[in-house]
Amino acid sequence: MTDSVQSVDRLTARREAIADLGDALRELIEHATATEAPAEELIRAAELVRQAAAPLGERIRDRSQLAAADDLLGGVRMYNPVIGSGSAIAPPVRIEAAGGVATGACTLGLAYEGPPMYAHGGVSAMLLDQMLGHAVTTSGNPGMTVRLDTSYRRPVPLHTPLRLTAEVTQVDGRRVTAIGAIATAETPDDALVTATGLFVALRADQAQRLFGPVMRNRRPA
Numbered sequence: 523m524t525d526s527v528q529s530v531d532r533l534t535a536r537r538e539a540i541a542d543l544g545d546a547l548r549e550l551i552e553h554a555t556a557t558e559a560p561a562e563e564l565i566r567a568a569e570l571v572r573q574a575a576a577p578l579g580e581r582i583r584d585r586s587q588l589a590a591a592d593d594l595l596g597g598v599r600m601y602n603p604v605i606g607s608g609s610a611i612a613p614p615v616r617i618e619a620a621g622g623v624a625t626g627a628c629t630l631g632l633a634y635e636g637p638p639m640y641a642h643g644g645v646s647a648m649l650l651d652q653m654l655g656h657a658v659t660t661s662g663n664p665g666m667t668v669r670l671d672t673s674y675r676r677p678v679p680l681h682t683p684l685r686l687t688a689e690v691t692q693v694d695g696r697r698v699t700a701i702g703a704i705a706t707a708e709t710p711d712d713a714l715v716t717a718t719g720l721f722v723a724l725r726a727d728q729a730q731r732l733f734g735p736v737m738r739n740r741r742p743a
């Protein structure tokens with residue numbers, strides 16, 4: 523086996539392990555949010571969680587270093603808080619995007635609750651920002667969100683399969699507009715939350731100012 527095949531195998535195995543840990547963490551969060559266990563069980567659980575966390579803290583990166591398992595240009599972000607399979611706080615949303623159009627699916631648990639039984643409005647905005655970002659990126663005009671207008675028409679139910687959509691509607695120089703919606707998978711045409719986002723493509727000097735340290739620390743592919 524060649525060195526490059528071995529290193530691809532190692533990366534694949536590490537990404538699978540990251541996703542497995544992410545699944546375990548999401549299960550932990552959902553159970554810890556839903557539990558009505560007595561205090562002694564909570565104290566015991568806290569001790570076990572701290573024991574599990576300690577070895578993970580021995581080798582860590584700072585914010586100027588990309589995760590080794592990530593591939594920024596290839597769109598792999600293992601710890602993204604919306605799509606990252608390794609993120610404890612990502613539902614995660616499964617997104618497919620091409621040509622300026624994106625669709626996504628997820629189910630939100632009790633950890634995302636705002637009003638009883640329904641999603642927090644900030645969570646809906648976060649999901650839509652990500653959805654619009656994928657539509658914008660795949661339109662060939664990547665940029666950063668400078669404005670996100672969100673309309674909450676109906677509450678978003680928890681523990682219910684959701685369907686998310688987004689599409690680019692206008693490209694005006696460096697400014698790109700996209701719209702998106704959250705609906706249930708059962709009634710995908712009945713939008714619960716809609717959003718319009720304005721994204722701005724960065725000038726080279728802006729990209730350098732914001733992301734210079736990360737690009738300098740990037741590991742070779």
Ligand SMILES: CCCCCCCCCCCC(=O)SCCNC(=O)CCNC(=O)[C@H](O)C(C)(C)COP(=O)(O)OP(=O)(O)OC[C@H]1O[C@@H](n2cnc3c(N)ncnc32)[C@H](O)[C@@H]1OP(=O)(O)O
Pocket residue numbers: 596597651652653654655656659660666667668669695696697720722724725728
């Ligand atoms: C497959 C992989 C998928 C990958 C998919 C990845 C998805 C990720 C989704 C998450 C996306 C995010 O959350 S991004 C994170 C949240 N966003 C941010 O943190 C951005 C913070 N903002 C900034 O740092 C700055 O605003 C910049 C660098 C973006 C732009 O700098 P600036 O000085 O404000 O603007 P400037 O370059 O002069 O302006 C460019 C044009 O945009 C206009 N403009 C700028 N801001 C605004 C504004 N708020 N509202 C209206 N218009 C504005 C200006 O008027 C100008 O128009 P004109 O004069 O040209 O006519």
